[in-house]
Amino acid sequence: MKYVDYERPTSLKSALDILSEKGDVTKIMAGGTDILVKLRVRSEQPDLLMDSKEIPELNELSFNHDTGLTIGAAVPLYKLYADADVKKYYPALVDSTTIIGGIPIQGRATVGGNLCNSAPSADSIPTLIVLGATASIQSSGKLREVPVSEFCTGPGSNVLKSNEMLVTINVPAPADNSAAHYMRFIPRNEMDIAVVGVGSYVKLNASGDKFESVNVSLASVAPTPLNVTEISKFLSGKDVNDENIEKAGQLAKEASKPISDMRGTAEYRQHLCSVLTKRSINKSIERIKGA
Amino acid sequence: MTNIKEPKKYEVIGTRPLRPDGTDKVTGRAIYGGDFEMTGLIHGKILRSPHPHARIKSINYDKALELEGVIAVVTADDLPVNPDGNISIGYSRGNILAKDKVLYVGHAIAGVAAIDPHIAEEALDLIEVDYELLSAVMNVEEAMDSSSEIIHENSFMKEFGEMTVTNNNIDEHFQHKMGNIDKGFENADLIVEGKYSTVMVHQGYIEPQAATALWRTDGSLTVWNSTQGSFPDRDELSNILDIPISKIKVVPLEIGGGFGGKIPIYQEPVAALLSKKAGNPVKIIMSRKEVFESTGPTPGGYTWVKIGVKNDGKITAMQSELAFEAGAYPGSPVGMGSLCVFAAYKCDNQLVDGYDVIVNKPKTAAYRAPGSPNAAFGTEQVIDEISQKLGIDPIDFRMMNAISEGDRRVDGPKFPVNGLKQVLESMKNSPQYQKKLKGSNKGRGIAVGYWFNVGLQSSCSITVNTDGTVNLIEGSTDIGGSRASIAMQAAETLQIPYDSVNPSIVDTNTVGYTAVTGGSRTTFSTGYAAHLAAEDVRDQMIKRASEMWGVPNDSVVYSKGQFSSDADPELSMSFKELASQLENTGGSIAGKGSINPKKVGGSFAGSICDLEIDPDTGKSTILDFTAIQDAGKAIHPSYVEGQMQGGSAQGIGWALNEEYFYDQNGIMNNSSLLDYRMPTSLDLPDINTIIVEVPDPTHPYGVRGVGEANIVPPIPAIANAMKRASGKRFYNLPMNPPAVISKLNQDL
Amino acid sequence: MSKKVHVQTIINGEDVEFLCEPRQSLLECLRDVIGMTGTKEGCNDGNCGACTVILEGRTVTSCLVLGVEVDGKELTTIEGIADGEKLHPIQTAFLENAALQCGICTPGFIIATKSLLDHNPDPSEYEIRWWLANNLCRCTGYDKIVRAVQESAKKIKAQAGG
């Protein structure tokens, strides 16, 4: 690892000042579970590492029935998945965050870091996308909101400018008759990176026999987390039955653009898209019915 | 659960005492290779090749030397020249620091020593190497093709023991023959054959290689490292650095796993050369990436097997061809693989061909029963296929053809007493096998495997303390509780409590030659040496008692920890009492034992695996697993079980997910513990163990080394279970989810 | 050129001060700067758990924490588990169950077990395997480690009860 300076600002303002002054040679560190590895293999070589964990705004974790959930960019996963409101209203976030790394990784890693690292395999991003989450991004004097579905622009790249930082992720309040779910496939049972991941969000009609809307987002099958809009188009208004869900799986498979690598062949990944999409949609439906 | 039927006849052997080094290891006090500290210590890093095959046109390290904090740089030019052209020393040196060519990604090129490891690492970037790229040869099929790029331009193939004039990538082709193979196949009612391929995998020890070297101005060299064998390291350092063994001391520190991979040395000579230039002790710890790319994994390659049987189940002919990757330098375990391939089965007509093949990958090293798993992946599947075709229970079929004492192995020697049949019987009677496996997509597979006990030299000495305890001095590094199992044998022989034996593992100047902790030999050979040293102590104590009592030496007997004399029933003294009087009766007593046993037996192991395949994702889940092994005599049953469970876990990982995943450019893509995917605690079931005890008559306590054979059967047992779960036969490793899905979709 | 930072922390209940470069991991600081080598390195990138320590009540892999980050924080390492010469029940259970072979993974497992049992005194076998999945052991196949953790839970409960 190259020599690097370290700062730990305790206010958002001083953090943003640092970024406006030397954002191009600075990297932000939340849990550090991605960035420290990158520094070590020297795929990133910033002059300054700015620790974001002491910034109060980035540690917010709050829920409100009208406005939904606010996740500060530095909130560690273990806090998130242990939160009573998150457990109750956003089980899909629990699905995602309890499988990132293992217990010691979850003691440090953040959803903010997962999002800003922008890996195609990131386990929380598909869930955030299907839940309709937005990212609050701040630079000195400017705040902007970007839908998470538009946040990533390529493997490891995103819409953030060098003077900006992610402050919070905002997830809308859950609607009635709706639920979401995330699952991934890995060859091991823990400590592995998604070969394919699927987040699904399903909203049914009041009687529970028709889809009102369905969002499906896939991990590890394209340069960015993939939002499969074809599925929502197809399923909206349709009956809840195996045939339609089967077709949704097929659509996910067709939308995917995977590559072959050490985690799986393109062909295999496409196959999994369909298998996991069906399973995940069914799990979301089960969650609605179980509630 | 362990089930040992034999009545207990020992006091210490067979019990489960705490290990002597245990407290230090659970408190963090034990000093492993990387923990070593010394005044003046500086840190080394190694520059490694990014290319699988290239000529080194030039190396320039001037800029590296200019970096503040850098103290020394070494390259192959700092190694002794090789005037007599000894090929094997040339290869050894070549693997330490590449001279004219780099032969694999990760091949060491230069070493840098600096005041801290970060500066040493930065200096690596400042070394300029000019390469001429050559095309890389990445697997045995490619390498055996005569049009492939030749890796060692000046070496020639050995065939049937003779040097030929053929310059290719085959280092050696050999053959073992017995009976008449053609006739054997003619007599068969059924012939099954198949070509089974495996890929390179790593031992995966958790502690990366770590070594510190100090080359003093008087020309003496001391190395502190984590190693499976300090004496072989000393010999190798002497060869590579061309200094006499008398100038070298190797001090073995605690070792964090080896499985064969810490038999060779890698960075020790580099640290030594850096220390010579710098004048300071130099410590080099490998990164995990270096461990994968630059140490010795076990080879991939293929095992082709053809077996003929009569309808009644009797095997009439067995033929095999094995070709294994040696890596960049000769020496794959194909020799051992070819001796194991049919070890379990009796048959008069056998033919085995082996090829040791050079490829642009790291030089392979031993890994738990080296070569045997690759071979068994073929044989045990063909055997399974035959038993399915004949409708005979797979255990019964193996029992019908199992070798017995006196049967010949393909290379000639007769099998000594062995426990194969008892292992098979225990498998059959095991709770798991007795239970029916129900449900779709589930299958049960079984397999057996063999590995030798290599014998080799061991030495121990024992000194008696006045309080009745003894110090046991040994040279075998303790990777899995061997201090305990060796001390237990000494205690048994001395008829004193286990707690009274204090073992120490010492450096190469302090005990007699002791070969590696490996080859399933430590509990056997070093235990044997400890027994001999204990006998020596006992005999000297008897003599001392006879002198003290003034009775004839041969009237003194030692039984149940008491010395007594036939000459006078009043005379009696405990070991402790006699020990307390040594000072005034002639001084202290030290016993010694050294051995180099030949004709040592081996160990058979079996696995039973129940698994379930998810037909949608191709993922296999192991539902139940039993490991069975002949331990001869289990000295410390817990550590025997531990070996069986650990070997099974490694076999399961090898079967299902582990592999060196190379891209088209000959670069390993998964050189991290995240992407290499060894089993985690969540990937394995409870591993049941059944210890079988058929004593090896060549050992005083009947010990058979159990370190290795246990990794052999899990792999084919899993393949056989997958066949029974899916109806498909798996010819390639790993049998990972993508492979399963593509197999299930075949012939749909 | 490199600058060193002053760090003040509490390790195993004792005040510790040290100087380090920001690029030095907590693992490196423990081992090379402070000289506490009980915490081990197996991968240096979060994948093996050999370097596990407890930081502010949570298990973390110390190779993925910077030394500078622990300024003002509290740490527990393997050196702080025993009570003087008296082993912690987890340590005893690991020894009695032969849950270590080479022992390089053991400090990490003991720390992870401590934190598991602090959070969940009565874990199921699945919960044990889940919690420990970030800790690799290549020697044991985990069977005896799981037994040792189960034993530890029993011992701790018995101690608390008695």
Ligand SMILES: Cc1cc2nc3c(=O)[nH]c(=O)nc-3n(C[C@H](O)[C@H](O)[C@H](O)COP(=O)(O)OP(=O)(O)OC[C@H]3O[C@@H](n4cnc5c(N)ncnc54)[C@H](O)[C@@H]3O)c2cc1C
């Ligand atoms: C052993 C191991 C296992 C893992 N397993 C998984 C897994 O299963 N699934 C998975 O998805 N990931 C996995 N990861 C990756 C990683 O843990 C996750 O991506 C994690 O969520 C990253 O969070 P962090 O807080 O540690 O990020 P950091 O490393 O702190 O940051 C990640 C990136 O985000 C940037 N960043 C952080 N905060 C901000 C901010 N406020 N504003 C702008 N940019 C910011 C950083 O500069 C950096 O580029 C694993 C990592 C390891 C080491």
Ligand code: FES
């Ligand atoms: S050394 Fe930190 S997790 Fe492996």
Ligand code: FES
């Ligand atoms: S005991 Fe060796 S790695 Fe666990």
